[in-house]
Amino acid sequence: MNTPKSFQEIILRLQSYWAGHGCAILQPYDMEVGAGTFHPATTLRALGSKPWAVAYVQPSRRPTDGRYGENPNRLQHYYQYQVVIKPSPPNLQELYLGSLKVIGIDMAVHDIRFVEDDWESPTLGAWGLGWEVWCDGMEVSQFTYFQQVGGHDCNPVSGELTYGLERLAMYVLGVDHVMDMPFNDPLAPIPLSYGDIFKQTEEEYARWNFDVANTDVLLRQFKEAETECENILAQDHLDPKTGKHIIMAHPAYDQCIKASHMFNLLDARGVISVTERQAYIGRVRSLATKCADAFVQTAAAGGI
Amino acid sequence: MADLLIELFSEEIPAGFQAQAAENLKKLMTNGIVDAGLTYASAAAFHTPRRLTLAIEGLLEASPTVQEERKGPKVGAPDQAIQGFLRGASLTLDDLEVRDDKKGQVYFANITKPGRPAAEIVAEELEVTIRNFPWPKSMRWGSGSLRWVRPLQSILCLLSNEVETQIVPLEIDGISAGNTTRGHRFMADDVFTVNDFDDYEAKLKRAKVILRCDERSAAIWQEATSQAFALGQDVVEDLGLLAEVSGLVEWPVVLMGQIDDDFLGLPPEVLKTSMKEHQKFFSVSNPKTGRIERFVTVANIETADQGATILKGNQKVLAARLADAKFFWENDLREAKTGMLKWQSDLENVTFHNQLGSQSDRIKRIATLARELAPIVGCDADIVEKAALVAKADLSSEMVYEFPELQGLMGRYYALEAGMGKDIAAACEDHYSPLGPSDDVPTAPVSVAVALADKLDMLTGFWAIDEKPTGSKDPFALRRAALGVIRLIMENQLTLPLAAILKPADVGAGAVDLLGFFQDRLKVFLRDQGIRHDVIDACVVMSASDDLALLAKRAQALQLTLATDDGENLIQGFKRANNILSQAEEKDGVEYSYGADVKFAESDAEKALFAALDVADAQIKPAMDAQDFSTAMAALSILRGPIDLFFDAVKINADSAMIRRNRLNLLSRIRTTCLSVADLSKLEG
Numbered sequence: 001m002n003t004p005k006s007f008q009e010i011i012l013r014l015q016s017y018w019a020g021h022g023c024a025i026l027q028p029y030d031m032e033v034g035a036g037t038f039h040p041a042t043t044l045r046a047l048g049s050k051p052w053a054v055a056y057v058q059p060s061r062r063p064t065d066g067r068y069g070e071n072p073n074r075l076q077h078y079y080q081y082q083v084v085i086k087p088s089p090p091n092l093q094e095l096y097l098g099s100l101k102v103i104g105i106d107m108a109v110h111d112i113r114f115v116e117d118d119w120e121s122p123t124l125g126a127w128g129l130g131w132e133v134w135c136d137g138m139e140v141s142q143f144t145y146f147q148q149v150g151g152h153d154c155n156p157v158s159g160e161l162t163y164g165l166e167r168l169a170m171y172v173l174g175v176d177h178v179m180d181m182p183f184n185d186p187l188a189p190i191p192l193s194y195g196d197i198f199k200q201t202e203e204e205y206a207r208w209n210f211d212v213a214n215t216d217v218l219l220r221q222f223k224e225a226e227t228e229c230e231n232i233l234a235q236d237h238l239d240p241k242t243g244k245h246i247i248m249a250h251p252a253y254d255q256c257i258k259a260s261h262m263f264n265l266l267d268a269r270g271v272i273s274v275t276e277r278q279a280y281i282g283r284v285r286s287l288a289t290k291c292a293d294a295f296v297q298t299a300a301a302g303g304i
Numbered sequence: 305m306a307d308l309l310i311e312l313f314s315e316e317i318p319a320g321f322q323a324q325a326a327e328n329l330k331k332l333m334t335n336g337i338v339d340a341g342l343t344y345a346s347a348a349a350f351h352t353p354r355r356l357t358l359a360i361e362g363l364l365e366a367s368p369t370v371q372e373e374r375k376g377p378k379v380g381a382p383d384q385a386i387q388g389f390l391r392g393a394s395l396t397l398d399d400l401e402v403r404d405d406k407k408g409q410v411y412f413a414n415i416t417k418p419g420r421p422a423a424e425i426v427a428e429e430l431e432v433t434i435r436n437f438p439w440p441k442s443m444r445w446g447s448g449s450l451r452w453v454r455p456l457q458s459i460l461c462l463l464s465n466e467v468e469t470q471i472v473p474l475e476i477d478g479i480s481a482g483n484t485t486r487g488h489r490f491m492a493d494d495v496f497t498v499n500d501f502d503d504y505e506a507k508l509k510r511a512k513v514i515l516r517c518d519e520r521s522a523a524i525w526q527e528a529t530s531q532a533f534a535l536g537q538d539v540v541e542d543l544g545l546l547a548e549v550s551g552l553v554e555w556p557v558v559l560m561g562q563i564d565d566d567f568l569g570l571p572p573e574v575l576k577t578s579m580k581e582h583q584k585f586f587s588v589s590n591p592k593t594g595r596i597e598r599f600v601t602v603a604n605i606e607t608a609d610q611g612a613t614i615l616k617g618n619q620k621v622l623a624a625r626l627a628d629a630k631f632f633w634e635n636d637l638r639e640a641k642t643g644m645l646k647w648q649s650d651l652e653n654v655t656f657h658n659q660l661g662s663q664s665d666r667i668k669r670i671a672t673l674a675r676e677l678a679p680i681v682g683c684d685a686d687i688v689e690k691a692a693l694v695a696k697a698d699l700s701s702e703m704v705y706e707f708p709e710l711q712g713l714m715g716r717y718y719a720l721e722a723g724m725g726k727d728i729a730a731a732c733e734d735h736y737s738p739l740g741p742s743d744d745v746p747t748a749p750v751s752v753a754v755a756l757a758d759k760l761d762m763l764t765g766f767w768a769i770d771e772k773p774t775g776s777k778d779p780f781a782l783r784r785a786a787l788g789v790i791r792l793i794m795e796n797q798l799t800l801p802l803a804a805i806l807k808p809a810d811v812g813a814g815a816v817d818l819l820g821f822f823q824d825r826l827k828v829f830l831r832d833q834g835i836r837h838d839v840i841d842a843c844v845v846m847s848a849s850d851d852l853a854l855l856a857k858r859a860q861a862l863q864l865t866l867a868t869d870d871g872e873n874l875i876q877g878f879k880r881a882n883n884i885l886s887q888a889e890e891k892d893g894v895e896y897s898y899g900a901d902v903k904f905a906e907s908d909a910e911k912a913l914f915a916a917l918d919v920a921d922a923q924i925k926p927a928m929d930a931q932d933f934s935t936a937m938a939a940l941s942i943l944r945g946p947i948d949l950f951f952d953a954v955k956i957n958a959d960s961a962m963i964r965r966n967r968l969n970l971l972s973r974i975r976t977t978c979l980s981v982a983d984l985s986k987l988e989g
Contacts, residue, residue: 072624087446090455093315109488111603111614113552114353116318118441129443129454131316136617137583137601145445145455156447171617203765 003104006182010103010169017102018055026056032261036082037059046149046158048301052086063209063268069202072177088159119144123284125151140168150292206249209268222262229255229287249295256287309501311460319551322351327441336429337544341367350515352554359501366419376411379729427474450477464500487511513554521550527558528600532588540587554605559611561619567626632702640718647700659769674757683749692754693733712736745795758787767818786825803850839863842986861933869939877947878978885971900969909953
C-alpha cells in the first residue's frame with residue numbers, strides 16, 4: 001500500500017476500509033461534542049440488543065486544549081475517527097490492524113503494541129476495558145470494549161475504536177507541526193495545509209474560550225439544557241397528537257450534549273473550582289443516565 | 305503417567321496482571337485436580353502478553369477407584385426413608401447389606417466410586433477455573449457471557465503420555481479446546497499444532513515467542529546493559545519497569561537511542577519520570593557526567609531496518625514530550641526565582657477539601673503546627689515555619705501539574721532556585737515522607753517538623769469533620785498518615801506528647817478518639833515488630849501513653865519481661881492475687897486497698913513477701929519516674945518467687961477475720977505494685 005499524501009486521503013482510506021468491512025459510514029453529529037464517543041451513534045446505540053456497525057469522522061472540541069494554533073499538536077478543535085461495532089467481532093484487533101495497513105503503516109517495520117488502558121467517562125457514566133494502541137511509542141488509537149453506558153450494562157458488548165486523526169496523520173505523513181500538514185493533495189492546483197484551514201480559527205476560538213466567552217450566558221445555557229433535558233424525559237410516552245408511543249431519547253440526549261459542552265467552556269474560562277467540577281460532572285452524568293434509561297425502552301434499542 | 309499442557313490464549317493481558325494470573329491458574333488447577341483424586345509430580349505456569357500457560361508433569365491418568373461404606377436406615381424403616389437412601393447411593397435394595405447394629409438390623413451400602421479418566425477431570429476443573437478466574441478486572445465481549453481479562457481467543461489443552469497425545473474435550477462459550485496455538489502477532493502469526501510442553505516451548509521460540517518471562521527479562525537486561533557498556537554508560541536499574549516491559553513483549557528487541565542535547569539540562573528525575581511514565585523507557589546515564597544522556601526502549605519486533613524506523617518514531621515522541629517538560633521547567637524556574645509567592649497565593653484557589661478550606665489554608669495550619677513542633681524536634685521555629693510555607697508551593701508549578709509524582713522533588717529544585725537554604729529545600733522534598741511502610745523516614749530536623757505537621761494536620765482536620773477511616777475505606781489515607789507520624793516519632797526518638805498537640809479546640813470531641821486511633825496504629829506497627837497486642841493494651845492505659853515513643857518503650861520492656869520464666873510466672877501470680885482479691889472485694893463489698901501490716905504475718909512465706917514488696921517498691925518507683933522500664937520490670941519479676949511461695953504456704957481465707965483482712969490487703973499491695981508498671985490484667989493467657 002502506498003503512503004497517503006494528505007490528511008484527507010487518510011480519512012478517505014479509513015472510510016472506504018470500514019465501509020468495505022460492512023460499517024455504515026455516518027456523518028458527524030451536528031453538535032459540539034468533546035469526543036466521538038458523544039455521538040448518539042456510539043453513546044445510545046451501544047445500549048440495547050440490536051446489532052450495529054458504523055464508522056464516522058467526528059469533529060471534537062476541547063476548549064481547554066486550545067493553544068492559539070502554536071503548539072505542534074494541541075488543538076481546541078480536532079477530528080476523531082470512530083468505529084463502533086456491536087456485538088464486537090472476534091477479529092476486531094485484526095480488522096483494526098488492517099485499517100492501519102491501508103493508511104500506510106507497514107507492520108513489518110513498525111512496533112505496534114496494545115497497552116492496557118481502562119477507559120472511563122464520568123460524564124457519560126460509561127466504562128470499558130481495552131488498550132491504547134501504540135505505534136513506535138506513540139498512542140495512535142483507543143480500543144475499548146464497552147461494558148457500561150449511562151449506568152446500563154452493555155449486552156451485547158460494543159467494540160469501539162477511536163483514532164486521533166491529526167496525530168495519526170502527522171505520524172504517517174512525517175509532519176512535525178500540525179499546521180504544516182497537507183490537508184488536500186499537495187500537488188492539487190490549490191494545495192491547502194491544515195494551517196490554511198485552521199490556524200486562524202484556533203486563534204479565534206482560543207481567545208474566545210479562554211477570555212471572552214460570557215460565563216453568565218454559559219451558566220444559564222447549562223441550566224436551560226439541563227431543565228429541557230429533564231422536561232423532555234418527563235413527557236408521557238403517549239403522544240396526544242398522533243396517538244403514537246414516542247420516547248424522545250435523542251432530543252433529550254442533545255440537551256445532555258449541550259450541557260456537557262457548556263461545562264467544558266466554563267471549565268476553560270477557569271470559573272469552575274475543583275470541588276464544583278465534580279458536582280457539574282455529576283449533573284451531566286445524571287442527564288446521560290436518564291437519557292440511557294429512556295433509550296433502552298425504545299425500538300432502536302430492541303426494547304418494548 | 306501423563307503430562308498436561310494448557311494454554312489460554314487471549315488478546316493482550318495487562319502487564320501488571322500476568323504473573324499473578326499465571327500463579328492463580330496453577331493454584332486453581334492443581335487444587336482442583338488433586339481434590340478430584342489425581343496426583344501429579346510437578347507444575348509450572350508461564351505468561352506472555354497473549355497467553356497463560358500451565359504445564360503439569362507426572363499426572364495420574366485416572367483417579368483411583370474409591371470404596372465407601374454408608375450406613376442407612378434400620379430394616380423395617382418407612383419405605384420413604386429406604387427409597388431415599390437408595391436414591392442417594394444410586395443402588396437398589398438388593399445391593400444393600402444387612403448388619404446387626406446395637407439397635408437392631410441396619411442397612412449398609414457399599415458404594416464403589418470408580419476412578420475417572422484424567423481428561424474428564426481436567427476438562428471439568430478447567431471450565432470451573434476459567435469461569436471463576438480471579439482477575440482484578442474482567443470484561444465481557446461480543447454476545448457472550450464469559451468474563452476474561454480481555455477476549456479469550458482459544459484454549460489449548462493436551463494430555464500426553466509416551467504413546468499418544470489427546471486433546472481434552474472441552475467447550476466454553478463456543479471456544480473448543482484444541483491442540484493449536486499461534487506465534488508472534490506480526491512475525492509468525494500462523495496457527496501450528498503442538499504435541500507436548502517441550503514441543504510447545506520450542507515451536508513458540510521458532511515462532512518468535514519467548515514463553516518464560518524471566519528469560520525475556522534477562523534478555524532485555526543483558527542486551528540493554530551490554531549496549532550501554534559498549535558506550536561506557538550505565539542503564540539505570542528499575543526492576544518494576546523491567547517486569548512491566550517484559551509483560552509487554554513476546555520477543556524483546558532492545559533499542560538504544562540518544563536524548564537531544566536540548567534536554568540534557570533538565571533534572572535527571574524529570575527525564576527519568578517522563579521517559580518511564582509516558583514511554584516505558586529505561587534511562588541510561590553517563591557515569592562521567594552523572595547525566596542521563598540516552599534511553600533504552602524495548603520493541604516487540606525484529607525489522608529489516610534493525611529497528612531504525614521504530615527508534616526514530618520513539619525518539620520523535622520523546623522529543624515532543626521533553627519539549628513540553630523543558631517548557632514547564634523554564635517557566636517554573638522563572639517563577640521560582642521570584643520567591644514562589646505567586647505559587648503560594650495560587651493555592652488559595654485550590655480546594656483541599658470543601659470543609660477544610662484551600663491548600664493555602666492547610667499550609668498555614670501546617671506552618672503554625674510546625675512552629676510548635678520545632679523545639680520538640682530541635683530546630684529553629686522561624687526556619688521551620690518558612691519551610692512549611694513553601695513546602696507545597698510546587699503544587700502550583702507546571703511541572704508538577706504535568707507529573708504529579710514529582711511533587712516535593714521539584715519543590716527542592718525550586719526552593720534552591722529561590723535562594724532558600726538546603727534544609728528548607730530538603731523539607732520541600734521530604735515532608736511527604738514516609739509514604740509507605742518501607743519508605744525512608746526523614747531525619748533532618750526541619751524536614752521532620754514539617755513532615756509531622758503535614759500529617760498531624762491531615763488527621764486533626766479529617767477528624768474534626770468526622771471523615772474517619774471505616775473498615776476498608778480510607779479515602780484520605782489517614783492510616784498511612786498516622787503510621788507516618790509513628791515512624792517519624794520512633795525513628796527520630798522524639799518525645800512528643802500527642803495530647804498537647806491534638807487539642808480539642810482543633811479536633812473537637814474527637815481528640816480522645818484520635819489518640820486512640822494513633823494507639824491502634826501503634827499496635828499494628830509494634831505487632832509487625834513482634835510485640836503482642838495485649839502487651840500494648842496493658843501499656844496504653846498507663847499515664848503519659850500519648851507519648852508514643854514512651855508507650856512503645858514500655859511495651860518493649862514488658863514483652864521482654866514476659867519472655868522470661870520469672871515474668872511469665874509473675875503474671876500468673878498477679879492474676880491469682882487479683883482474682884482472689886476481686887472476688888473477696890465483691891463479696892464483702894469493701895475495697896482492701898490499705899493497711900497490710902507485717903506484724904500480722906504468721907508464716908515465713910508471708911513475711912518474705914512483705915519484705916520483697918518493700919524491696920521492689922523501693923526500686924520500681926524511682927525507675928518508673930526515670931522511665932527506666934527495664935529496671936522497673938526486672939524489680940517486678942523478683943516478686944515471682946515470694947508470690948509463688950506465699951500462695952503455696954498461706955491460706956488467704958484464714959479463720960481469723962483480722963488475719964484474712966490483712967492477707968487481702970497484702971494481695972492488694974501486690975496488685976498496686978504490679979499495676980504501677982503496666983495493667984497486667986489486660987494480658988492474655
